[in-house]
Amino acid sequence: MASNGIIPFQVSMLNNINYENWSIKMKALLEVQDIWEMVEKGYNESQDESNLSQAEKDSLRDSRKRDKxxxxxxxQGLDDEAFEKISNVKSAKVARKKLQTSYNGAEQVKKVHLQILRGEFEALHMK
Known part of the structure; x- marks a missing residue:
């Protein structure tokens, strides 16, 4: 471990078959970094900062920094294909939602396809 208290870490790479495991590992990493809340809940972006107190401005700046x-x-945990799916997002919360939709949806399609194939196999086996 480094002497400055920073824990070195390795980010797992997301691919077409490991979304569930990747998301568990990524959540743990973000929790260790104390930024999971940004992914899960996001933060309220102020439209007009001129009306904010200095404490509110500081809090907003901190939230933006934690979100980024x-x-x-x-x-860092995405291959090029996955990165292209979310490269235009502006927040960690939106990135998570897009990845969830993309990969959980694909997983459900695979399961349905597998069920269909299983049914076809059983029908052939019975003939």
């Missing part, structure tokens, strides 16, 4: 850190770590 989470988004950066998510980007």
């Amino acid at each position: 850190k989470a988004l950066y770590l998510i980007f």
Whole structure:
């Protein structure tokens, strides 16, 4: 471990078959970095900062920084194909939602296709 208290880590790469495992590992990494909340809940972006107190401005700046850190770590765990799916997002929360929709949807399609093939196999086997 580094002497400055930083824990080195390796980000798992997301591919077409490991979304569930990748998401568990990514959640753990983001929790260790104390930024999972940004991915799960996001933050309220102020439209007009001129009406905010200095404490509110500081809090907003901190939230933006934590969100970008989470988004950066998510980007680091993506291959080029997955990155292209979310490269235009502006927040970690939106990135997570897009990845969930993309990969969970694909997984459900695979399961349905497998069930169809199983049924066809059983029908052939019975003939």
